[in-house]
Amino acid sequence: MSVTETEQTERAEEDPQSATRAAESEPEAGSPAAGRPAADATADGEDIPVPPGAPRALLRSLLGPHKARIALAMVMIMIQQAALQVGPLLVSYAIDRGIPALRDHDWGPLIAVTAGYLGCAALATLLQRAFIRLSGVVNQAILLEMRRRIFRHAQALSLDFHERYTSGRVISRATSDVDTVRELLNEGLQELLSVVLSLVYISLLLLVMDWRLGLASLASVLPIYLFTRGYRRRSQVIYRRSRTAVASVIVRFTETMNGIRPVQAFRREAANEKAFAVSNNDYADSNALGLLSMARFVASSRATANVWITGIVIWGAFLVAQGSLQLGVLAAFVLYLRRLFDPIDHVAMFLNSYQSASAALEKIAGLLAHEPSVPEPAEPTPLPEKTEGAIPGREVDFEDVAFSYRTGKQVLPAFDLRIPAGQSVAVVGATGAGKSTLAKLLARFYDPTQGQVTLDGVDLRDLTTPELRRGVVMVTQESFLFSGTVAENIAIGRPDASREEVEAAAKAIGAYEFIAALPEGFDTDVRKRGGRISAGQRQLVAFARALLADPAVLILDEATSSLDVPGEQAVQRAMHTVLAGRTAVIIAHRLSTVEIADRVLVMEQGHIVEDGTPAELIAGTGRFSALHQAWRDSLV
């Protein structure tokens, strides 16, 4: 039993995006184990910890290379907004100066105003265009870098991380979280900047034009701020509720569609509809609430703005009537006030968008700050060269090795185990006996908490990744296929292999016939319909991959569970021919697999309780003997 299974006891706090994605990936992943991440995807209870300061450092490192361009963009948008806000001022100038001057046949002011207006319009237009293009370049560079880092880091992180945090969470970091940041960069930031700048400019202009009216106008900011704050609070609560509701709609929906066979076979339709209606109604309710609270906010903030405009206009009119204000200034005021109040509702939303983006950034920073627990060696040691004529296998030695989960629960108490080069060892035992952990230590998916695992005397921790992977290859029971052709999937074992080598590997494992029978043979896309590849066939592909990789040590972790007997026999034949002389560790449910091993280990609760050749153990009186007898009986 893996770390995931024993430790994933937290109840899920749903993440709709990851739930969707993981759920969608499920039908593609055939084996039960490959389907499991979908189940884990929603288990967001325990998130990746974020070290303090990590988000800020990430932001700095992402923005750093673009400092100059960012500064240029800022200048552009500042000038652009200024140019845009000059309009009403020019209108006021035109009315107050242009008209009287024109009456005196002085065209100068009018020409100046018109030129100014058109110039500003052109400037604002061009700058707007340039700004969007420039910020697009910067944004995309940042996003690309962010995606690249997340991907590389996720790949570098060790298996215990992936088992602890589940695929859904890593996937949502690189998809929905990056999307959230992208939304802010693409849409939010520019508008937020424009809104803030226009607020500042307009406020200044109003104050400069007439400080009395200016102050009165600015006073309106207070009530509107209060409305906005109240709305934001309410909308956040509703937003959270709606997220939870939609997540549950998605989970129920995908669960039903992916499990349509049992749904129909067990006549669950009516019961499902009832359960679905609960989530669906909840979602509809929260949607309606969101719309209603928006309606209230729009009405109240707009009413405030309109009342304020009325007040200013009346007062302004009085001032004009008294002669202490120019008509043009009042006109400009009215135009500016409309602009001032326009984007108010918007700001509330941008703050939301900004908040969710910073939360996303924080999560991404958390992922990136996570140190791989199986690090690359600082000073790698090479494996000793194979001497001419030596068998291709290498010796494996577990020296005083113990392993515990990070929770402290001990899985494997300290033990020693030496597997001579070329020996094939079968490991049997009940679920949870520690067989898989043993295999994962040997594949260096985990590092032992005590002692060392060596390959021909070299600690696994001192090997570079490429060298380690040339030496040790593990085939697991989850026979995941990557999108692409069958041939490409096999070639993962050795990317530079020729087509002949790929086909030879398939032949050696007995997979050639079924692959050749697929619609396009080895070039059949495994994700396309029509290419129905059964669980057993997937496992054969996984074996062909391992055969092609031709490792010194081969680990099979329940890799034959879905094979029928002929399939398993083909695997066993391949072990004797193509993989002869390799060291092999075989974890099996099936006793037929065990028979071909040179040696059998029986494990129980982390201890190796029986160790010997199959013949010895069968002849003995231990657990293995009893099991084997029962199995043998079934064949006669």
Next chain:
Amino acid sequence: MVRSRLPDDAPKTSHTLDAELMTELSTQPQTSPLTPPPAQPAKHSAIRSLLRLWPYARPIRWFLVGSTTAALLASLSALVIPLVLKNIVDGPVAHRDTSGLWLQGVLLLVLGLLEAGLFGMRRWLVARPLATVERQMRAELYAKLQRLPVSFHDRWASGQLLSRATSDMYTIRLFLAFPLIFLIVNSMVFLTGIGIMFSLDWQLALITVLPAVPLIVLCSYFERRYSAAARLSQDQNGDLATVLEESVLGIRILKSFGRHRTMAARYRAQAELLRSTELRKARLLADLWAVIVGLPELALGISLAVGVVQVAHGSTTAGTLVGFLSTALSLRWPVESLGWLLAYSNEAATATDRFFEVMDARPADAEDAAAGSPRASRAGERDGIRLEGVRFRYPDAPADSPDLLSGVDLHIRSGETMALVGLTGSGKTTLTALLPRLYETNDGRITLDGTDIRELSRARLRELVSMAFEEPTLFSASVRENVLMGAPEAPDESFERALDVAQAQFARGLPEGADTQVGEQGLSLSGGQRQRLALARAVVGAPDFLVLDDPLSALDVHTEALVEQALRQVLAETTALVVAHRPSTVMLADRVALLADGRITAVGTHHELLESNPDYRELMSGERVEDGSLTR
């Protein structure tokens, strides 16, 4: 931003609506990254598609009418406000007469409050009705999907269906809330505004209105190109997500073979492709915004100059000029929005088509009528399961491939357990799916105790036949609920007994015992644990007919032996078909049927077949029979 640029209530408050959209967008589930973009429907059919929404919109039609009216009145009162401003400037202000000011002030205030109130009302009116429409459409879609045959689900990835239930529903709701209403409102506002401008000053109006033509044309041109780019980017985003998902789901393989660099290169290439599309989007957006910002400003600048000349010559008043400019500003939004509204309506039409693609599919029950007349039945006899000349091929199988099942004859006597064996891919699982009519046979018939399964209602049939699938699926519910799906009315003892039979006693040790939540929203169980619960589900109701598809594949040797022992008692009391890959599973059965080349080629006891049938012997023991001599 094109996305967030929605038409607004107030022509001048384009932002309000943006805000609403943003809340909506942020709560909207992400569309499946694996979902291919919807096919663009032919343009002429967009209206016809949207008309199909009428049955759903009909119950809320008065709310929609009310909302449209409110929006229209609000927009018009927003148009009147500049006129009042003009009157204030031209009247009291110009004449330095403050007595008339109060009346105008009150008028302004009333109009302002009216505008605000109406905007609130137009949202308030449709908030609940629209949520209800969306809910109802989704519920109907879900109900429909559950009743569509499995062969339908084979053709459609669940992600595709999910995007219909989430983002398409959302698109339709948004269409009813905004584009539908604002196509009407904005056109009317636009026409009214033009009318007002012409009545104020026809020369200025002409100058201002003329640029509207290129504006609309250019906007819709850019919107079109932009949405094409947006679709492409969605697509590429999906591809990128696929690479990522696979690299995480297949992390053990990548790590095993040290292939993460290859994958990283693939990811990077995809990400760069996406970036280039995003940059294209940014460039289109930049041009679009240049047009949207530039053209109206240009027109305003010119009308300002001309207006000033007119005022100077006394052919118009300062107040008229202010009112005119105000009105012109108010009309910017309705004009800009037209392109977007049309684009969104198109999108909504596509979403509607996708919705009805599912709703128009024929449910499984509809096919019953075509199943033919009832045949002579020998109901009542304890005849067991009988398959006669059963033929089957998957609907999506290549045309030139042979039938997967080409005439299966098999009789399982009442009370007997029959093992079904055959090579991988020989059609064993398919055969089991025919019994509860998850798939329909193409030819031949299947009888249960003499009754043709097509004469039974699906519900009754599935009550009689209980299944455990090769892929053990648990639902988000408690262990107890998951097991009792097999027999909702079963007493507690049956439940406990089923757990014991399936060796699923571990369920009692879970944090909350049998009431622990499992499935996607609950505790994740290992493959072996899930398989045992699925087995318990199949046996809990003590069904008349039991179908088990390789029920022990994920169990370790110890557990397997225990399950076998317990299962024997259950099998003794029922008629069962058990798909087997292993001799140990075969041992559960009274007799064995060998499936090869789409037919049952041999039936007999395990030992008979071991001796008489070389194919069977090879299948079970791997020992190949050549020239009559056993070789190993």
